[in-house]
Amino acid sequence: MTDLLRQEIAATADLIVVKVGTRVLTAPDGTLNRERIAQFAEEMSRLLDSGRKMVLVSSGAVGAGMDRLKLKQRPTDLARLQAVAAVGQARLIEAYDQTLAVHGRHGAQVLLTAEDLDHRVRYLNIRNTLVSLLEFGVLPIINENDTVAVDELMTTFGDNDRLAARVTNLLRAPLLVILSDVAGLYDRSPDDPQAQVIPVVHKFDDQLMSFVRDKKTGLSKGGMASKLEAARLVTTAGENVIIASGRDPQAITKIVAGETIGTLFLPQGKTVSPRKRWIGFSVEPRGRITVDAGAKRAVEESGRSLLAIGVVGVEGDFEKGDVVRVCGPEGNEVARGLTNYSAAEVARIRGIQSDKISDILGHCPYVELIHRDNLTLSRAAK
Numbered sequence: 056m057t058d059l060l061r062q063e064i065a066a067t068a069d070l071i072v073v074k075v076g077t078r079v080l081t082a083p084d085g086t087l088n089r090e091r092i093a094q095f096a097e098e099m100s101r102l103l104d105s106g107r108k109m110v111l112v113s114s115g116a117v118g119a120g121m122d123r124l125k126l127k128q129r130p131t132d133l134a135r136l137q138a139v140a141a142v143g144q145a146r147l148i149e150a151y152d153q154t155l156a157v158h159g160r161h162g163a164q165v166l167l168t169a170e171d172l173d174h175r176v177r178y179l180n181i182r183n184t185l186v187s188l189l190e191f192g193v194l195p196i197i198n199e200n201d202t203v204a205v206d207e208l209m210t211t212f213g214d215n216d217r218l219a220a221r222v223t224n225l226l227r228a229p230l231l232v233i234l235s236d237v238a239g240l241y242d243r244s245p246d247d248p249q250a251q252v253i254p255v256v257h258k259f260d261d262q263l264m265s266f267v268r269d270k271k272t273g274l275s276k277g278g279m280a281s282k283l284e285a286a287r288l289v290t291t292a293g294e295n296v297i298i299a300s301g302r303d304p305q306a307i308t309k310i311v312a313g314e315t316i317g318t319l320f321l322p323q324g325k326t327v328s329p330r331k332r333w334i335g336f337s338v339e340p341r342g343r344i345t346v347d348a349g350a351k352r353a354v355e356e357s358g359r360s361l362l363a364i365g366v367v368g369v370e371g372d373f374e375k376g377d378v379v380r381v382c383g384p385e386g387n388e389v390a391r392g393l394t395n396y397s398a399a400e401v402a403r404i405r406g407i408q409s410d411k412i413s414d415i416l417g418h419c420p421y422v423e424l425i426h427r428d429n430l431t432l433s434r435a436a437k
Contacts, residue, residue: 062313234301335431342371
């Protein structure tokens with residue numbers, strides 16, 4: 056069954072980012088499913104032949120490494136897990152490239168860490184490389200660089216759902232497709248026989264998030280929580296997201312045809328400029344500034360700059376030029392922006408009039424703590 060809204064979105068999506076989950080690409084024993092990769096290669100090649108451009112964010116490196124090393128169980132310690140992923144990356148890209156070659160196409164491996172997208176110059180270099188690959192008709196195959204990305208260094212994306220969202224915003228792609236082992240977002244636990252897939256999500260609210268929260272603890276649980284966060288990041292920047300089952304060998308083809316498959320997440324606001332996408336959805340914030348109700352309204356509703364007088368708290372060890380979270384009195388994130396002052400300076404000038412800054416710091420290079428041109432609203436943040 057086709058849908059006019061989905062048909063319109065599919066028709067205008069000349070560039071699509073597709074994220075494929077580990078469970079879609081691996082067999083029950085955790086090893087790489089080459090037959091499924093061959094199906095993906097055929098489907099993507101067919102769509103590329105139609106004139107569309109695609110970027111693939113693929114999991115599965117650990118499964119591919121287990122396959123190559125003849126391992127029966129997934130390693131549990133970090134060093135061995137990264138070693139298996141390193142072996143698997145070569146295996147995974149080899150599988151994609153060989154299956155794409157059957158259809159006259161080529162794949163290109165791109166390994167990223169969160170730090171790559173935090174740095175503005177590297178961010179732009181990555182974008183230029185991906186655009187050039189697309190112009191060559193090559194399929195970029197992106198994954199997190201598991202051999203160097205570790206939590207202790209704070210350079211991990213956390214998961215490939217978030218990575219896919221950041222790549223979508225990097226390229227300003229109109230559509231992100233997340234293919235998982237579930238058919239979409241359900242209105243209750245998928246284990247419930249009465250559960251149904253929600254066809255369209257118009258906005259992010261508490262009711263939506265309750266679908267992935269444990270009723271006893273209130274905490275988000277399962278892979279769907281990370282997929283909803285990815286959808287929030289993309290739709291807040293003004294683009295569309297579809298979460299669907301990767302078990303369907305024709306899932307991408309059906310989505311491009313405008314068929315009602317999975318859950319469609321609609322944009323939460325106007326399209327955001329490239330610079331504000333980088334500030335709001337690519338850089339990892341280095342700190343947190345809490346503001347009073349008046350400052351929150353000024354930033355969120357009136358599009359004003361953030362002034363020192365509205366600040367009531369500061370956390371983190373950030374410097375001038377770092378991206379920080381701006382949170383309201385209740386702790387909810389309102390925006391993200393490039394700060395004109397360090398954390399130590401903000402702590403000294405919080406709550407004062409702008410014309411008093413020089414009296415306290417000995418200089419006043421900026422009237423604004425964060426200029427409105429360097430602020431990105433977090434419309435759907437909770």
